[in-house]
Amino acid sequence: MSYELAPPEPAGLIATLSSLGYSLPAAVADIVDNSISADAVRIDVEFTWADADTWIAVSDDGNGMSPGELVTAMTVAARGPQAERSAGDLGRFGVGLKSASFSQARQLVVTSSASGEWHTRCWDLDLVESTGEWRLFSQVDTQTETILTRLRGDGHRGTIVLWRRLNGYANTTKQDTKAQKQFYAEARRVEEHLGMVFARFLTGAHKRQMRFSGAAVKPWDPFLMQHPSVLRLPPERHPVRDGEVRVEAFVLPGTPRLTPAEQEGAGGPNGWLDQQGFYVYRRDRLILAGDWLGLRGLRKEEKYNLARIAVDVPAEADFEWGVDVRKSSMVPPVGLRPTLERLARVTRERAADVVRHRGLVAARTHGDPLVYTWKVNRVDERLVCRINRSHPLVQSVSRPGGAEPARVRALLRLLEETVPVATLRVMHETGTEDDPEPFAGSVAEADADVTEVAQQIFEAMVAGGRSPAEASDRLRSMSPFDQLRGFWTS
Template structure:
């Protein structure tokens, strides 16, 4: 739709196309709900309830708070797409920026968005029905709502005289004609999403769920528990020095943490510390804006830094000022950031320090687990790094191994015990933390490709003898050896 004016055209976006664009921003359900909770926090709500109600294709989700509410004019502004630009002055409690969060988050999840709100002037209700917008090609913000929606709003607000209710109906993925009330698999999926939402909100709003400013946040009646990615109260956490990095007229606060290894955590602590996405995906930077988590577990595109298990214990808190959104490239969904060029070198340095410390903690734990030193009677494997190469050897001082090597014969039970011991104690942890992914340090059997040394030849002769004893001809035994690792990469009597 366009209008010609002297010297230029008014090229207003088509409402249906705009709705499609806002609906396709890539929100997950939990991220979309977090955007609604942002508004409740900004409205100084003390109690926030997220309700998931299964009713087949009529299932619905609502966010209900006891915040300051809005006047009718404020409600219309809040329901208008991009009514406030990113440069609009906001209060220190406002977690928004673009003025599209409520709408884009809601349109990504539902075809009908209804908001009912009350301040001192009583309750007011407005509804976006995307079918209506697309049918008429106009931004028709409906007064009130249909009877069924009004009935739900009455239930949700109960006797409250202020606050805000955001109600999603005709949910994407659930409003299909083939979804029925007794569709058990779809119902399970619906409530699984509620569980994921609970975990996500506990991570994103952890700082609001504890301390003096504590809010009560519930999902379907269950209190959301704050998740602390840094285990700040654990005595074994290593805290690197806090740095205040200058950015314009303000500064960015950065604090790196190295979490304790698993042997210093109880099983429950370890499972909880893994976070909603698991250890590997939770390592890295955690970027906060006004105490709201924007990005969780990411290396921010730092050169040469990727997720690796040996860095699982490294987590870094970054607090950015609210007026630095532009410099940090905070997106509409509040789910990604791009660090300012001037800070990248400092962030890289801090990240490398944290990663090095984290790898050292795991390496030490791996060495203890594999016992590269210490009592030789306890561990079946020795793992070492020698001349830049990782070596893995069976501990010949172990009593069970010595019994198997003792002259005069060994019982079959002893051999079985040795094999079982080796199977159950493969030093995976030590190998993982000692292996440097950017170097060629993989163990090379018998020194690598080339002429077999005496040790390799002795082992090959034993295997050759066993094959012949088992009925193979000498030629067939040598042919079989030539296909066996590592002899397929070595030259010896079997090669001809």
């Protein structure tokens, strides 16, 4: 059969790889994956601000590469997803180094040593696009070599990945303090992300040493496994075609059982709401952090903030789980979804119980009955909000002659500042069926309580200069009196 060779045009392929949607934290994590796959014990991530010459580097003391292996590593898709990999290899498609790097920088430099001799290769995307050829350089400019020499130090083995001409910083100057602040803000996000994604590698007997700009990266445990008040549901193991999936659910302690530092730390890089849900691990590397995996009827709500579930997936099941190139999203197999949904609902209900109990305590008179300004209860499947008549300020204003202007202003201010938003959020069920309704939402004859309130409003408007007819007209347009019948409708 006749055929023609149709190699991809470099500029188009670079544009495709650069637009895969990598965030900077995800891109750096992809480079760290290679260091862990190379059995590195020490991994250093460095962010250095130098105006237009700002750079980022990841260095390790792993196995290193020979010149041939280095060229293969720099070649796009030289190893596909079906290539045989070691048990500790975190790779998947063979494009991680290139796609992650091209998404962040115009120059990718890798230098590596397996036996004491360092070899360097460099992609300069500007030259690739201008020449239309994949020219992989084995030399670099003097400034780049100076950076590499410093990063190598006295090391005789390992790999260094260096990004130069970073996207978004190519035209910055010394006077651009806004860009500098943005760069270091991104650096903090990357550090937190690494502590979350590689937490399992930073603890235990065979832990790696990971440093970020010289400081140790702190692992983040989303499950607070060392806290005595964490509720751990029995782990489950479910066979799949290429091994088994292990699932373990955790319900974190409520706020009263956490110190302020523990509460802030447990919120994680993205905050309590975004960190609830499933945590999917692949070879101990966190792929997905805080997501309900698109399971039917499960969405993020604050009353489920304490629900977190660990899922360990075998790397051999990548295809069934739909692992993407960035290793940042997964879709559970159809056969496993009912199991995950069942466990999620159980965990969410347990978490809601913990939060709901806290909410009720905060809403009602717990301990000292004079503390809380508002009461929130559920009556006949509806939420009911009431001002606490036992509160001293409320009692004082309610007594004959007690409605002094200063005291009334103080009460109004207190009510404004203590609206029970958190409690309502916790106790509110999905949908609007249990929304609080004024005076029980009756579209009928007003009772004595409603009439008394309406009478006071009516008299206040008349005292303010309105005629009785005008006051009645205005009362008929006010909620909830516009839905009720009384003296103002006659």
